[in-house]
Amino acid sequence: xxxxxxxxxxxxxxxxxxxxxxxxxxxxxxxxxxxxxxxxxxxxxxxxxxxxxxxxxxxxxxxxxxxxxxxxxxxxxxxxxxxxxxxxxxxxxxxxxxxxxxxxxxxxxxxxxxxxxxxxxxxxxxxxxxxxxxxxxxxxxxxxxxxxxxxxxxxxxxxxxxxxxxxxxxxxxxxxxxxxxxxxxxxxxxxxxxxxxxxxxxxxxxxxxxxxxxxxxxxxxxxxxxxxxxxxxxxxxxxxxxxxxxxxxxxxxxxxxxxxxxxxxxxxxxxxxxxxxxxxxxx
Amino acid sequence: xxxxxxxxxxxxxxxxxxxxxxxxxxxxxxxxxxxxxxxxxxxxxxxxxxxxxxxxxxxxxxxxxxxxxxxxxxxxxxxxxxxxxxxxxxxxxxxxxxxxxxxxxxxxxxxxxxxxxxxxxxxxxxxxxxxxxxxxxxxxxxxxxxxxxxxxxxxxxxxxxxxxxxxxxxxxxxxxxxxxxxxxxxxxxxxxxxxxxxxxxxxxxxxxxxxxxxxxxxxxxxxxxxxxxxxxxxxxxxxxxxxxxxxxxxxxxxxxxxxxxxxxxxx
Numbered sequence: 001x002x003x004x005x006x007x008x009x010x011x012x013x014x015x016x017x018x019x020x021x022x023x024x025x026x027x028x029x030x031x032x033x034x035x036x037x038x039x040x041x042x043x044x045x046x047x048x049x050x051x052x053x054x055x056x057x058x059x060x061x062x063x064x065x066x067x068x069x070x071x072x073x074x075x076x077x078x079x080x081x082x083x084x085x086x087x088x089x090x091x092x093x094x095x096x097x098x099x100x101x102x103x104x105x106x107x108x109x110x111x112x113x114x115x116x117x118x119x120x121x122x123x124x125x126x127x128x129x130x131x132x133x134x135x136x137x138x139x140x141x142x143x144x145x146x147x148x149x150x151x152x153x154x155x156x157x158x159x160x161x162x163x164x165x166x167x168x169x170x171x172x173x174x175x176x177x178x179x180x181x182x183x184x185x186x187x188x189x190x191x192x193x194x195x196x197x198x199x200x201x202x203x204x205x206x207x208x209x210x211x212x213x214x215x216x217x218x219x220x221x222x223x224x225x226x227x228x229x230x231x232x233x234x235x236x237x238x239x240x241x242x243x244x245x246x247x248x249x250x251x252x253x254x255x256x257x258x259x260x261x262x263x264x265x266x267x268x269x270x271x272x273x274x275x276x277x278x279x280x281x282x283x
Numbered sequence: 284x285x286x287x288x289x290x291x292x293x294x295x296x297x298x299x300x301x302x303x304x305x306x307x308x309x310x311x312x313x314x315x316x317x318x319x320x321x322x323x324x325x326x327x328x329x330x331x332x333x334x335x336x337x338x339x340x341x342x343x344x345x346x347x348x349x350x351x352x353x354x355x356x357x358x359x360x361x362x363x364x365x366x367x368x369x370x371x372x373x374x375x376x377x378x379x380x381x382x383x384x385x386x387x388x389x390x391x392x393x394x395x396x397x398x399x400x401x402x403x404x405x406x407x408x409x410x411x412x413x414x415x416x417x418x419x420x421x422x423x424x425x426x427x428x429x430x431x432x433x434x435x436x437x438x439x440x441x442x443x444x445x446x447x448x449x450x451x452x453x454x455x456x457x458x459x460x461x462x463x464x465x466x467x468x469x470x471x472x473x474x475x476x477x478x479x480x481x482x483x484x485x486x487x488x489x490x491x492x493x494x495x496x497x498x499x500x501x502x503x504x505x506x507x508x509x510x511x512x513x514x515x516x517x518x519x520x521x522x523x524x525x526x527x528x529x530x531x532x533x534x535x536x537x538x539x540x541x542x543x544x545x546x547x548x549x550x
Binding site for chain 1: 289290292293296297299300301302303304305306307309310316317318319320321354357358359361362364365366368369370371377380381384386387388389390391392394395396397398399402420421423424427428431481484485487488491492501502505506509510517518521524525528529531532535536541
């Protein structure tokens with residue numbers, strides 16, 4: 001928001017109408033329509049019956065298999081966020097404290113994957129992680145393993161590719177915040193006798209909180225809602241909420257149950273965001 | 284301080300970030316199986332063997348991206364101006380609603396659009412499934428919020444007195460808008476437009492559900508090739524996509540500045 005509020009005029013308001021109309025037609029009405037399916041019975045493949053029922057929600061929330069899919073989704077999200085934080089913090093710190101011409105080039109390199117469509121980035125992991133890929137070639141030619149280690153078509157592949165997808169976002173969020181932490185604060189801490197580790201733990205890290213929170217929120221919510229990477233890297237063998245919804249709608253043709261899972265996935269994202277923001281305000 | 288260890292970690296992070304991109308380029312020149320390492324020899328043959336349906340998928344993606352970007356940029360810019368200047372009831376709530384599609388998984392947008400398209404077909408005979416227009420509309424669901432967000436951020440650092448000066452010097456409201464307001468907001472709007480295009484070109488789920496046999500975007504074509512018909516020409520196309528994306532990135536960096544486009548991240 002600007003410091004001086006813009007003078008408000010009645011006429012400008014009308015310019016919002018086209019966007020409202022389009023968003024209603026392509027988002028609010030379709031999503032509401034889909035959500036209404038979750039309260040209706042299934043009457044056959046690709047059929048949605050009349051009348052209302054809570055049976056779909058009861059079925060999802062009482063079956064360990066479906067709850068397991070939700071649990072796995074959240075655990076993959078937690079793993080990706082954790083690894084991203086560990087890799088991003090040192091990188092962001094070095095970039096934030098760097099001076100000179102090399103810095104712009106390194107930031108360019110960090111951002112470059114973001115311009116490349118996700119499917120192409122995922123594709124690049126197959127020659128590296130596949131059974132006859134680079135990692136297994138190294139492992140087997142050095143005799144560390146006799147048989148290829150499974151790194152694709154499973155959860156490991158999903159996590160590696162998702163860390164790659166979201167690491168630039170985490171680095172960006174942290175660079176912005178660490179840049180604002182004055183070097184003088186770190187110097188003052190060290191002049192007063194604190195070790196570099198103490199300085200990091202007591203000064204730099206606590207002051208990085210806004211960046212950590214922003215990065216965590218973006219990455220966690222994006223990971224649990226992602227579809228492309230779990231589907232490509234999991235090779236139909238790993239079910240997360242999004243691939244489960246796709247399976248119910250396109251293969252099982254159970255529209256009401258697919259809609260139920262979609263609503264639960266949306267709610268999980270909202271609740272997570274709300275809880276994190278609340279915790280950020282409380283501290 | 285363990286600055287040597289710090290350096291090693293940072294170098295490894297950069298290797299990790301660039302590895303899959305290098306792997307695509309290397310595999311696209313391999314004479315052996317595209318997913319095997321090391322390549323037994325090098326060839327450019329795959330670039331000549333790119334299937335015609337790949338080229339048409341790229342064309343579909345570019346058309347869809349252009350359409351979605353145009354629609355999102357016009358609607359999003361107008362909405363951002365209206366939300367900040369108009370005397371709308373419940374402006375804050377309306378602004379939050381306009382950004383809310385960014386909090387919903389794109390898969391849900393795709394599934395909802397697909398179901399709604401079936402309803403429109405049943406009730407009014409309107410065909411949106413398996414058309415470019417259907418995918419464009421689906422992409423506008425997140426393109427419009429992206430543009431609203433960037434254009435709003437641009438207005439926050441906006442100097443209103445310039446508009447008043449233009450009016451005092453005799454410019455009409457339309458002249459003021461075209462010669463003062465728009466040029467000042469242009470970098471923010473451009474950043475939003477680029478983000479909308481990148482999001483459209485990145486999307487699989489919406490194009491998967493709204494598309495069909497006749498309307499296949501390039502990401503969907505590559506996505507399905509992993510399951511069904513993988514050959515090395517997919518790597519060649521992907522390497523060309525990397526080249527094109529890098530060129531786009533250099534142009535954007537020159538014109539708008541990368542940090543403006545990607546600054547705050549998603550959501």
